[in-house]
Amino acid sequence: ELKVEQNPLFLSMQEGKNYTIYCNYSTTSDRLYWYRQDPGKSLESLFVLLSNGAVKQEGRLMASLDTKARLSTLHITAAVHDLSATYFCAVRRWTGNQFYFGTGTSLTVIP
Amino acid sequence: GAVVSQHPSWVICKSGTSVKIECRSLDFQATTMFWYRQFPKQSLMLMATSNEGSKATYEQGVEKDKFLINHASLTLSTLTVTSAHPEDSSFYICSARDLDSNQPQHFGDGTRLSIL
Numbered sequence: 001e002l003k004v005e006q007n008p009l010f011l012s013m014q015e016g017k018n019y020t021i022y023c024n025y026s027t028t029s030d031r032l033y034w035y036r037q038d039p040g041k042s043l044e045s046l047f048v049l050l051s052n053g054a055v056k057q058e059g060r061l062m063a064s065l066d067t068k069a070r071l072s073t074l075h076i077t078a079a080v081h082d083l084s085a086t087y088f089c090a091v092r093r094w095t096g097n098q099f100y101f102g103t104g105t106s107l108t109v110i111p
Numbered sequence: 112g113a114v115v116s117q118h119p120s121w122v123i124c125k126s127g128t129s130v131k132i133e134c135r136s137l138d139f140q141a142t143t144m145f146w147y148r149q150f151p152k153q154s155l156m157l158m159a160t161s162n163e164g165s166k167a168t169y170e171q172g173v174e175k176d177k178f179l180i181n182h183a184s185l186t187l188s189t190l191t192v193t194s195a196h197p198e199d200s201s202f203y204i205c206s207a208r209d210l211d212s213n214q215p216q217h218f219g220d221g222t223r224l225s226i227l
Binding site: 040041042043045088097098099100101102103104106 | 117143145147152153154155156157160204206208216218219220221223
């Protein structure tokens with residue numbers, strides 16, 4: 001059974017601070033995706049990580065992938081209130097292309 | 112960019128009725144679409160994989176007779192929740208995969224289903 005776990009589940013942080021969200025998965029995969037979800041909304045694609053060692057940055061968010069450790073990180077730099085949302089990682093299964101989502105991290109940035 | 116349209120966005124029905132949700136890829140062909148269910152403050156759970164022209168593949172624990180999936184064309188998949196009950200109330204999200212496999216799935220805006 002494919003498992004995708006995120007840590008932490010809930011995160012409250014002050015503006016201007018840094019933090020890292022972790023995503024561990026249990027099966028071989030070379031594609032890791034990060035999404036943002038605002039309350040009552042669908043998913044917004046943030047990053048697609050396609051290979052071991054991949055690092056992508058967009059604004060205050062940076063994502064990385066270590067396929068050997070089956071670990072991806074989403075690093076938040078100098079958080080701002082607009083980043084408050086729930087963040088999901090997702091792993092694509094080799095066969096069938098199904099996506100399996102992590103447990104989600106609910107982020108609240110406090111002014 | 113690629114767009115997936117989901118309809119309706121919100122539906123409230125009485126218990127026992129059937130509800131159909133549509134998922135359309137607007138500017139690309141999707142041989143494969145996926146249906147997810149999300150309960151409040153929980154993650155997305157894959158329900159089934161919808162394959163154009165063939166039967167859907169259901170995840171373990173998902174009742175295929177309860178959640179009927181039809182993928183009759185390369186741009187449309189439908190999910191019908193049959194004889195819906197309050198416990199079926201959830202946020203249903205579809206996604207479609209572009210034929211270019213390097214592209215991520217494109218997600219619809221979701222359908223909030225409330226069964227009274």
